[in-house]
Amino acid sequence: MIQGTGSNVGKSLIVAGLCRLFANRGMKVRPFKPQNMSNNAAVTSDSGEIGRAQALQAMGCRTPLTVHMNPVLLKPETDTGAQVIVQGKRFGTMRAREYGKHKAELLPKVLESFEKLRAEADLVLVEGAGSPAEINLRAGDIANMGFAEIANLPVILCGDIDRGGVIASVVGTHAVLESDEQARIKAFFINRFRGDVSLFDDGMREIESRTGWQGLGVVPWFADAGKLPAEDALDLAKGDGNGAIKIVVPVISRIANFDDLDPLRMEPGVTLELVQSGTPLPLDADLVLLPGSKSTIGDLKFFRKQGWDIDLKAHYRRGGHIIGICGGYQMLGQTISDPDGIEGEAGTIEGLGFLAVDTVLTPNKSLVETSGKHLASGAPVKGYEIHIGQTEGLDCARPAFHLRDETGRPKLDGATSADGRVIGTYLHGLFTDDSFRKVYLSGFGDVSELAYEARIDAVLDDLADHLENALDIDAVLNIAHSSS
Template structure:
């Protein structure tokens, strides 16, 4: 059976996901069979696992870092927020149900047996399982029904490395405060501390490390500097998205309205990394800029609710004006559904039953269905004359009403259409910009000059190697492995 080590954080967004990915690659490079694991994740950024189910995008990346196929057992409980208080529950890759926050707390323990089942499956095939926590173990208001942090570590007796982000400020208080709030049996599980995202001369933090180790008795596993390379890795949370910026001369400008329940926004990562391309995410309360070359409507976990939000912001008028003046629009998944004539939800898939008039830029209609399409796809774009790869994760059947032409085809079936003039396009395929050939053909059609040379997967893989090399340098990996059990 494998050894295990869990990374928990002093709070959310302290870099646990990226550190686990880097450690997966680093320990793999040392010759170990490594598996990532996250008992419970909350994210609308999902990926397709080898079994055909869904897992969090972060665990997909960590599996890639470990150079193994992603499995639903790497993230047995995935919560996909649909409203401020409710979420869809995905259990071992399949839709389990929907719950409001207060009712979910009641069913957590029913899910824990499946969490342990997945964990034991991974341990049986690995040398080392790297477990990622969620949020913070110091959230004492959630401790009674916790399965994501100490609620997992304590019953499984999994050792813990605590991560604090010094870039956020207050890291000494965050670590010592976590120590103060944990009962003795949980403190004992924490073997040491990782300080993340340090800027400048690390010697200036010697006094801080001394205070932490003296107060807590926990080991110093090392200080990780602020690594710019991690910007090339898919982000888990939408907090990383940037607001509007001034247009850079000679760049193709892509505008993305930031929907409240935006999903799989890493579809845009290959474009953000592309030389000569500027991708800006427009926050609510700001009109869409008039000088954009392409507007992308991204995926969403709640199409009808976000369509109504888009209209309330006046973005529907901005998008239609953009098309009238010769601009182009691409809708992906939920964004594709919004571009049609109507979106209907007769079965209450997204909550209440109802329907909403779409933007009317594509002659299609969508009916949301209870069954979810989750699969990897190989497809072809006839108008561009190139192949592409990607994946589908969506509910809903989108029906063409007769006009327009195919945009994306897979096995003869339509996975997207385009308007007669070719300036409005929609597709269900996520990850379509991964391959350089498709990306170059698409961007050339939008007006970008120059050649695209690299598949985005190559860039991500190189970044994982760079991250692993940095962690080898700045963390005591021997001590981390010795702390595992």
């Protein structure tokens, strides 16, 4: 199990790299994260959802996604509450204190998923969440030491030198743990070092002497990390690229499945600008993309509070294009109704009015991988749906895509304005498909040559080589074998 001295110290990326490293050695590897918190989810081959980081790790393993790789996923809907996903399906919506009371009953499901992966793999790489030093959360823990203890896993600790104070964070973690937990941690390594790693030799020896843990090495800064899909919205850069086509994305408060943006970030001919709250949408945008949301009605109110509704109307009057994906699609319609109060208070809210469609939020969630074609161009497309709600209206007579539903039957998706400049769709991942992306961007004068998934695959190989050169991998395997 890889645990960290804190959140965002690079655990997810390290596990993804190790997954590819061991897969390249011919091993059957599986990623596992008992509990994750993210609104950036992926749809699995068994029709559930897991955190996007585990999807990247599965890609590192070269294995299909399954709900068992992340049996508990928390998807924040407000500052104090989250939707709880258990083995890929909605379990309920809870406040943090309420969830704490339910963790014990979720443990059997977590262990069941872990045992399924362990039975089919040579090696399971388990990622912790946050830090084991958060001892105020230790009671009923299923994310860090609580799970490691129940599953009898050896632990390797990751410290991040880029944020500063790494010696204190590693030694401090040792200091606050119970003696049996200190003993469970067998080794540590330091991540994200910039410059000559030998300059930290004394630091490694100091940590070893104060903790008794084995130092596995120092991982230098991996410059291509930004090319891999991010799971945390805090990792989203404000802007990427300097291409002629300017695509603008308003960053709503509960932005979800923002990996839709990753292929666009890598396009040389595109400038992708993420507009933060309090900042107007720029006047020179060619396309405004409204992303997915975990709380569509709340984010629509947030959108209007920023004045972005006025900016979007001005953008459209100037001849600009708009595309809305999932929650963004729902916002572009005439109304959004929540008769059962799924997202809060029951009622109906007026949409942005760019598409003649209306949405009714329903308890049932659509979770499906799908493929088909873009009707306007005939280009093939593939992606996934992950949404609640049904959308209907006059503009649905001009659908965006011809797809297949979860049973394989054909269906039409999305809506298009009469002039073709506004598109709404429930299809996530559409820009990941090279064929569709090339055709779509050609409408703005771009000639795309990016092979996105091949690029990601190559970066994972580079990351594996990077870790092979930095860490004592034989020691990592010896530690893993000590638990078998």
